[in-house]
Amino acid sequence: MIRLVLGGPGFAAIEFKSVGESPATDQYIKLLFLPQNLEADAAAAQGVDLRRPYDMEALREQLSTEQMPVTRTYTIRHVDHAREQIWVDFVVHGDVGRAGVWAKHARLGDEISFFGPGSGYAPRAEAQWHLLAGDEAALPAIASALESMPEDARGVAVVEVRDATERQPLDVPAGMELIWLHREAEFSPETTMLAEYLEQLIVPEGDVQVFVHGERAQMKRIRRMLVDQKGLDRKAMSLSAYWAHGRIEDQFQAEKRTPVGQLEG
Known part of the structure; x- marks a missing residue:
């Protein structure tokens, strides 16, 4: 398992979720990856803007379904509000899978875009x-x-x-x-x-x-x-x-x- 710490100017725009008055503990994000069959240079030559954060509405008008960014869902392990960072753990199976392979080879300064978070659960303090x-x-x-x-x-x-x-x-x-x-x-x-x-x-x-x-x-x-x-x-x-x-x-x-x-x- 690999843990990556994500941060940057986009942190302030993230709307973290709560369940009742408690912070949700199952918050998940959907990481966005360009499909492997999409040639970035060729797309740029056709006027397709692939800069992050992606304009998904514009991309839907310009790209086929097969060329759209694909999503991979991951749970946020920890939110560090003071440092404006989130931790995400990746289960890696060698060189198989888009997100795991990306995490395995990620380096400081690499960028990733995501949707979310979503959520639905937090422990109730009054539960027996x-x-x-x-x-x-x-x-x-x-x-x-x-x-x-x-x-x-x-x-x-x-x-x-x-x-x-x-x-x-x-x-x-x-x-x-x-x-x-x-x-x-x-x-x-x-x-x-x-x-x-x-x-x-x-x-x-x-x-x-x-x-x-x-x-x-x-x-x-x-x-x-x-x-x-x-x-x-x-x-x-x-x-x-x-x-x-x-x-x-x-x-x-x-x-x-x-x-x-x-x-x-």
């Missing part, structure tokens, strides 16, 4: 028990949530990573238990470690707030289990798939917009 769970993609949001909790917060945070080298030092309240699950391999369609652990987890009765995000297939299994087996309140849960195995984000987001059914109840 918290369940936080996810894989590497959810780790920034889980870490941010733990840091924002009061010291007497109670619950468990479960993080699935490849191996012990992927662990990070986290600021965990005294009443929260942090559990690391090690796959000892890259994620595969057969990976069910997180779902299996949560299935055997004993969740107390009372006001329970849930934040679980991860790979799509695991999340389908986890979503039904939390509702049908654990009997948790859907309104107190933040659940979604951050990614899908074998899909780039463009495919994944298109599939997410296609209805495939709903939970009964």
Whole structure:
């Protein structure tokens, strides 16, 4: 995993999100990358302005759909208002993927544009028990949530990573238990470690707030289990798939917009 610190004159224009009166801990941004098949010099010769920040409305009029900037979604790990910086963690898989490869080769002074942030979750101080769970993609949001909790917060945070080298030092309240699950391999369609652990987890009765995000297939299994087996309140849960195995984000987001059914109840 690689952490990049982003800053610059555009920081003042960022509208950071809150949930109620609390800063959101799952704020995400959509990084913009020019497609690899777009020749910047040729586009400039045709009067296309590719200077950042991109004028997306103008680009839609000048470029084909295949030539438009593509987005890659990442959770903000930390906002440093004093230094006007944001931290973003990237999971890197060698030289595969647009954002990971960019992060791997980024150097001081490199530029990036993004939309956002968006958000939807913050831990409630009055919740009696918290369940936080996810894989590497959810780790920034889980870490941010733990840091924002009061010291007497109670619950468990479960993080699935490849191996012990992927662990990070986290600021965990005294009443929260942090559990690391090690796959000892890259994620595969057969990976069910997180779902299996949560299935055997004993969740107390009372006001329970849930934040679980991860790979799509695991999340389908986890979503039904939390509702049908654990009997948790859907309104107190933040659940979604951050990614899908074998899909780039463009495919994944298109599939997410296609209805495939709903939970009964």
